Amino acid sequence: MQKPIIEIVDKIDTAVVYDELSDAASGGICVFVGTVRDFTNKEAVVSLEFESYKTMALSEMRKIADQASSKWPLNKVVIRHAVGLKKVQEAVVVVGVSAAHRTECFEACKFLIDTLKETVPIWKKEVFKNKTVWVSAHP
Amino acid sequence: MEVLLFGIAKDITGKSSLDLSALKEKPNSVSELMHFMNSSYPELSKLSSLAVAVNGEYATIDVPLQSNDEIAIIPPVSGG
Numbered sequence A: 001m002q003k004p005i006i007e008i009v010d011k012i013d014t015a016v017v018y019d020e021l022s023d024a025a026s027g028g029i030c031v032f033v034g035t036v037r038d039f040t041n042k043e044a045v046v047s048l049e050f051e052s053y054k055t056m057a058l059s060e061m062r063k064i065a066d067q068a069s070s071k072w073p074l075n076k077v078v079i080r081h082a083v084g085l086k087k088v089q090e091a092v093v094v095v096g097v098s099a100a101h102r103t104e105c106f107e108a109c110k111f112l113i114d115t116l117k118e119t120v121p122i123w124k125k126e127v128f129k130n131k132t133v134w135v136s137a138h139p
Numbered sequence B: 001m002e003v004l005l006f007g008i009a010k011d012i013t014g015k016s017s018l019d020l021s022a023l024k025e026k027p028n029s030v031s032e033l034m035h036f037m038n039s040s041y042p043e044l045s046k047l048s049s050l051a052v053a054v055n056g057e058y059a060t061i062d063v064p065l066q067s068n069d070e071i072a073i074i075p076p077v078s079g080g
Helices: A017-021 A054-071 A102-119 B007-013 B030-040 B042-046
Strands: A005-009 A028-035 A043-052 A074-082 A084-087 A091-099 A122-128 A132-134 B002-005 B017-019 B051-054 B057-059 B071-074
Touching (some): A017 A091, A054 A102, A132 B007, B002 B007, B030 B042
Parallel strands (some): A005 A074, B002 B071
Antiparallel strands (some): B002 B017, B051 B057, B051 B071
16 A cells, blocks of 8 residues: 555645546545535434544544555545535535555445544544534433 | 643643643643643533644653653644
8 A cells, every 4th residue: 555645634625635546556446425414303404513533533543544455455545624614515524545446445435434433543524503512412 | 841832731721831830739740630630620621632742752651750851731633
């Protein structure tokens, strides 16, 4: 695997990831983009606010990229998460891989986002009209 | 000894970091820190989970704490 692109940014530009993953040795590219949904449990979401423990978040994201490349033969990996205030429909996370064949692309891409959600110290607060809720904080 | 706080832990304590250096009995391990945090801020014990990171790595409860460690309280993560 080439050196993965691991970033925490203020704004995600979804247009650049294709070029970042494009690679002569790869027969496929898989990308997942997480975006702000308009409703949670029938309540209208105004915005989401993301906060990170940046140094640790970057090192956990690097670990996920390394784990993925040890499980599948990947050529390129991108993991990029946004922080700050995000409006409905905005992109908040983009993960992607390129590899020789599609099976490892799909599997690795799913692994990247599923593991990111479990281990990377980033927190999301849902802002509704009359309240705010830290997602998953309470059982 | 400074403890960094994020997300809901920051809201519960009202601070983005806690300075524990003035404590008479400083926590010597992750387990002692968890006990101190939960008893000082009972709302923390109502969370789905609470982890501690020492020098940027998730730490098990037996990990000892030194005064120059970077220590952070990690409430349930929700990125993505």
